Amino acid sequence: MDSDERAIAPEEAFSLLGNDTRIGIVRALWEADEPLSFSELHDRVGLRDSGQFNYHLNKLVGLFVRQKNGKYELPFAGHRVIGAILSGTYTHTGYPRRSNSIHGVSSVAGRWRPNTRRRWSRFAVPSCDERRSTFGFPPGAFEGRNVEDLPRTFERWLRNAFSVMADGICPNCSGRTVGSLVTDSEHLDDDQAARVEFVCERCGDYASGNVGTYLLQHPAVVAFHYDHGIDLGRDSAWELEWLGEDDARIVLDDPLLVEYTVELGGDELELTVDSGLNDAVEEM
Numbered sequence: 001m002d003s004d005e006r007a008i009a010p011e012e013a014f015s016l017l018g019n020d021t022r023i024g025i026v027r028a029l030w031e032a033d034e035p036l037s038f039s040e041l042h043d044r045v046g047l048r049d050s051g052q053f054n055y056h057l058n059k060l061v062g063l064f065v066r067q068k069n070g071k072y073e074l075p076f077a078g079h080r081v082i083g084a085i086l087s088g089t090y091t092h093t094g095y096p097r098r099s100n101s102i103h104g105v106s107s108v109a110g111r112w113r114p115n116t117r118r119r120w121s122r123f124a125v126p127s128c129d130e131r132r133s134t135f136g137f138p139p140g141a142f143e144g145r146n147v148e149d150l151p152r153t154f155e156r157w158l159r160n161a162f163s164v165m166a167d168g169i170c171p172n173c174s175g176r177t178v179g180s181l182v183t184d185s186e187h188l189d190d191d192q193a194a195r196v197e198f199v200c201e202r203c204g205d206y207a208s209g210n211v212g213t214y215l216l217q218h219p220a221v222v223a224f225h226y227d228h229g230i231d232l233g234r235d236s237a238w239e240l241e242w243l244g245e246d247d248a249r250i251v252l253d254d255p256l257l258v259e260y261t262v263e264l265g266g267d268e269l270e271l272t273v274d275s276g277l278n279d280a281v282e283e284m
């Protein structure tokens with residue numbers, strides 16, 4: 001450990017926040033555009049008893065509040081507390097009532113069903129009720145967005161979370177993730193040959209997707225789409241026909257190797273993925 005690094009127990013860290021004045025201090029520092037002096041911060045929080053205010057502020061200094069050059073500001077942990085409050089993950093028990101209207105057909109030709117009890121959202125294609133995605137989504141994401149914007153927001157959230165896991169980082173705990181190609185997963189559909197799965201070695205958080213979803217971030221796939229007028233950084237991937245067909249074919253059982261064809265406008269791009277998720281473009 002570095003000399004300036006220290007750890008405190010999670011119960012101690014969370015208990016430090018269990019007070020309205022302390023949450024008020026963190027909020028006031030976040031709302032301020034610049035570091036605040038003691039009196040400026042005191043005025044904004046509005047607690048009359050200066051001794052009490054000082055007591056609560058000192059509890060936060062060192063972890064959730066940073067004191068620098070006689071002023072106070074939010075360090076990383078303080079910003080993460082604000083993020084947790086705004087996301088609603090720990091403070092909302094269900095989705096907003098407004099989200100019921102998301103059951104309608106969306107711009108990506110599907111429909112959303114926020115599950116208010118389990119707080120997972122489900123995306124399905126109405127024509128065949130095919131399940132596309134089920135995943136956790138913070139209730140705070142509903143605030144300030146139109147219903148029409150939500151499917152895209154869901155998709156970007158999902159793709160980014162999947163991409164971070166594919167990069168070896170757990171979006172839940174920042175631990176290390178391990179990815180593999182699997183043929184015996186409970187998540188495998190009947191007609192599906194293989195899927196890609198990522199598991200966090202620390203918290204056990206888990207992501208499973210079809211091989212095509214994994215290949216969406218391959219530079220050759222991104223370039224292939226770009227050449228066909230599709231910007232994968234902007235356009236919805238759920239409208240792509242090849243992705244819906246999920247064309248993963250096993251070419252070798254041991255060691256496992258699958259082949260995948262991405263088809264756009266009559267042109268084909270062939271890729272292979274092995275069990276350790278090493279991918280390659282096939283020579284055509």
Ligand SMILES: [Zn+2]
Nearest residue numbers: 170173200203
């Ligand atoms: Zn994790």
